[in-house]
Structures are given as structure tokens and as C-alpha cells.
Amino acid sequence: MISKWLKGIKSSLLKDRVLVVSSFFVFFVFFMPVCAFCLGESGVDGVGSALESAEEAYFSAYLSVLEAERVGGDVSGLVARLNFVSRFLENGCRAYESGVVDVAVFSVGKALEVSDAVERDAVRLRDAAELRGEVLLRNRLVLSLLLVMVTVLLGFLGWFLFKRYYVRRLMGFRPEVIVDES
Amino acid sequence: MNLDDWNLVFVSACLVVVLVVCAPVALAYLPRRGEPFMALALLGEEGMAEKYYPDDDPNIEVGERVDWTVYLYNHLGETRLVAVRVKLLDSTVSAPNSTSSTPSPAPVVYEIRRILLDNETWLHPFSWSIVDADGGDFRIVNMLSVNGYDSEVHAVSGDGDSLRMVFELWVYDEGLGEFRFGWGFGDELRCAWNQIWFNATSVQSRASTG
Numbered sequence: 001m002i003s004k005w006l007k008g009i010k011s012s013l014l015k016d017r018v019l020v021v022s023s024f025f026v027f028f029v030f031f032m033p034v035c036a037f038c039l040g041e042s043g044v045d046g047v048g049s050a051l052e053s054a055e056e057a058y059f060s061a062y063l064s065v066l067e068a069e070r071v072g073g074d075v076s077g078l079v080a081r082l083n084f085v086s087r088f089l090e091n092g093c094r095a096y097e098s099g100v101v102d103v104a105v106f107s108v109g110k111a112l113e114v115s116d117a118v119e120r121d122a123v124r125l126r127d128a129a130e131l132r133g134e135v136l137l138r139n140r141l142v143l144s145l146l147l148v149m150v151t152v153l154l155g156f157l158g159w160f161l162f163k164r165y166y167v168r169r170l171m172g173f174r175p176e177v178i179v180d181e182s
Numbered sequence: 183m184n185l186d187d188w189n190l191v192f193v194s195a196c197l198v199v200v201l202v203v204c205a206p207v208a209l210a211y212l213p214r215r216g217e218p219f220m221a222l223a224l225l226g227e228e229g230m231a232e233k234y235y236p237d238d239d240p241n242i243e244v245g246e247r248v249d250w251t252v253y254l255y256n257h258l259g260e261t262r263l264v265a266v267r268v269k270l271l272d273s274t275v276s277a278p279n280s281t282s283s284t285p286s287p288a289p290v291v292y293e294i295r296r297i298l299l300d301n302e303t304w305l306h307p308f309s310w311s312i313v314d315a316d317g318g319d320f321r322i323v324n325m326l327s328v329n330g331y332d333s334e335v336h337a338v339s340g341d342g343d344s345l346r347m348v349f350e351l352w353v354y355d356e357g358l359g360e361f362r363f364g365w366g367f368g369d370e371l372r373c374a375w376n377q378i379w380f381n382a383t384s385v386q387s388r389a390s391t392g
Contacts, residue, residue, distance in 0.1 A: 059354070
């Protein structure tokens with residue numbers, strides 16, 4: 001009797017499993033095209049918005065490079081990398097317009113990656129250049145002041161010594177006595 | 183020379199030395215050089231200001247390739263992001279206005295972007311051809327290929343009217359957060375643009391005139 005009961009439970013569990021699996025199957029069959037459509041659509045739209053984000057990252061990196069240059073940083077390396085980014089963006093844009101999504105995704109990803117890296121490097125360069133500029137200016141000011149003081153002191157010393165020599169030389173001249181025989 | 187004259191010589195020499203010593207600091211605060219500007223030019227197929235058309239014939243057939251070089255020079259005093267926007271104009275569309283620094287209203291066919299360092303010169307190849315055009319007395323150019331990319335256009339050439347390829351120089355403005363036609367100089371706006379005229383023709387019309 002127990003075995004019959006167990007068999008009954010097993011068969012009912014089996015039936016439930018079959019019911020659940022077949023429900024999923026039906027769901028998939030009818031709704032998969034819709035899901036695929038949505039996924040496909042959001043994939044393309046995703047690339048479009050990723051392109052916009054990549055472009056914003058590119059402009060942001062460019063502005064950081066400008067800031068670094070204005071405080072005296074050497075930005076030639078950063079500019080070269082950003083020019084590569086613009087090529088990736090162009091390729092991504094063309095691929096997106098042509099519907100070649102994987103190329104677009106790759107190009108956009110590369111553009112974002114390099115733009116972010118350039119922006120970080122530009123900020124570091126700006127901070128280092130600002131510090132270097134302050135130190136350089138301070139050193140120049142101090143050196144200039146010291147040299148001016150030394151010049152003035154040497155000038156006074158030189159004038160004092162020259163004056164002594166001049167007066168001594170002048171005092172060493174014997175006056176010539178001219179006898180008037182008239 | 184008496185003592186007073188020697189005094190004057192010593193004081194003058196000290197002043198000169200003091201000026202020389204202070205020069206490095208003063209130089210850091212000197213004003214910049216002259217007027218900042220950017221230069222945009224178009225060169226022919228051999229990178230010179232000549233041979234702009236194949237066989238020096240401005241009548242361009244469908245499929246015939248034309249090779250130019252875009253020349254850019256940055257003298258704005260700092261690194262700048264620029265865009266060269268290429269437009270195809272017919273007689274119905276106005277060209278850019280240099281007085282008001284207004285761009286042409288025609289749509290952009292192709293865009294070149296570049297970040298230029300201060301005092302940098304850059305050359306970019308520009309190869310184009312007419313991909314599709316409708317025939318007859320009035321040639322309607324429907325598609326151009328520029329550096330391998332096709333762009334839809336709509337330009338009418340015919341009855342003595344030529345087409346022109348216009349190159350406009352746009353500079354990224356940090357304040358606006360977008361590209362602007364030209365660059366600021368004090369309160370004024372300066373701009374740079376170039377154009378080259380050509381005729382879109384068919385093999386038959388070329389044969390009839392030749």
C-alpha cells in the first residue's frame with residue numbers, strides 16, 4: 001500500500017515536473033522572438049548610447065589635457081593617444097551606421113578605455129606640472145634676489161676699494177713747484 | 183676720468199648686472215606673441231597647390247577618383263581640437279560667410295577630427311568620387327564616396343552651374359561644450375574655410391564636348 005502511495009506521489013511529482021517544463025517550453029516558443037527582438041533592439045540602442053558616452057569621455061579627456069598643458073605639462077603623448085581615440089570613434093560610428101554591431105562595440109569599448117586612461121594621466125600630469133611650476137618660480141625668485149644682493153654688495157666693496165686706491169694714488173703725486181723768476 | 187665719473191661707471195655696471203640677473207623671472211611674465219590663428223588649405227594630388235583635378239579637367243565623371251590633401255596648422259597658442267566639415271554645395275545653397283563667421287547650411291558629407299598641438303602642421307589625405315548621379319542635362323549627384331565611406335547627398339549641377347566642395351574649420355569651444363565655426367579673438371570671431379569648384383559630368387557629355 002505504501003509502495004502504491006509512493007508510486008502515486010512519484011507519478012504526481014513527475015506529472016508536475018512535466019507540466020512545469022512544458023509551460024516553460026510554450027512560454028519560450030511564443031515569447032522568445034519578442035525577447036530576441038527586445039534584446040536585439042536594446043543591443044543596437046545600447047551601442048548608440050555607448051557611442052555617445054564614448055564621445056563625452058573623449059571630450060572630457062581633451063579638456064583635462066588642455067588643463068595640464070596650461071600649467072606647463074608636456075601633453076604631446078596624451079594628444080597622440082587621443083587622436084587614436086578619435087579614429088576608434090569614427091570606426092565605431094561607421095560600423096554602427098552600417099549595422100556591424102560587434103565592430104562598433106569593440107571600437108566604442110576601446111575608445112572609452114583609452115579616453116578614461118588619458119584623462120587619469122592628464123590629471124596626474126597637471127598636478128605634477130603645477131607643483132613643478134611653483135617650485136621653479138620659487139627657486140628663480142630666491143636665486144634672483146640672492147644674485148641682486150651679491151651684486152650690490154660686490155658693487156659697494158668694489159667701489160670702496162677702488163676709491164681707496166684712487167685717493168692713495170692721487171696723494172702719492174708730488175706737487176711740482178714752479179719758480180717764477182720774474 | 184675723475185672720481186665722480188668712476189662712480190657713475192660703477193653704478194651703471196651694477197644696474198646692468200641686476201637687470202640681467204632679474205631677466206629669467208621677468209621673461210616668465212612677458213606677454214604672448216602676435217595674433218593667434220589657424221590655417222586651413224587644400225592641396226592637389228601631389229601635395230602642392232596644383233593638379234586639383236585628374237588631367238586638370240574639372241569635369242568629374244561618376245566613379246572618377248579625385249585626390250586632395252587637407253592641410254591644417256595651429257597657431258592659437260595651445261592645443262586645440264578641430265573638425266574639418268566637408269559639404270557639397272550647388273548653386274541653391276549659400277557658402278559660409280566670413281564676415282559674420284556663419285557656416286553653410288548644407289549638410290555635412292564628411293568630417294575630419296584632430297587634436298593639434300600648438301605650432302603643429304597636419305596633412306590628411308582626402309580622396310573622393312561620385313558614386314551615383316542621375317543623368318540628363320541637369321546632373322543630380324546622389325552619393326559621394328569619401329575616403330572609402332559613402333555619403334548620401336543631393337546636389338544639382340547643370341546649365342552652367344557648377345558644384346563646389348566646401349571645407350569648413352570648426353574648433354571645439356570649452357565654454358559651449360561643442361564645436362563652433364571659427365575661433366574667438368578678443369570679442370571677435372574668426373573663421374577659415376576653403377572651396378573647390380567642379381562639374382559633375384557624364385561620359386556621353388564629355389565625349390560630345392571632346
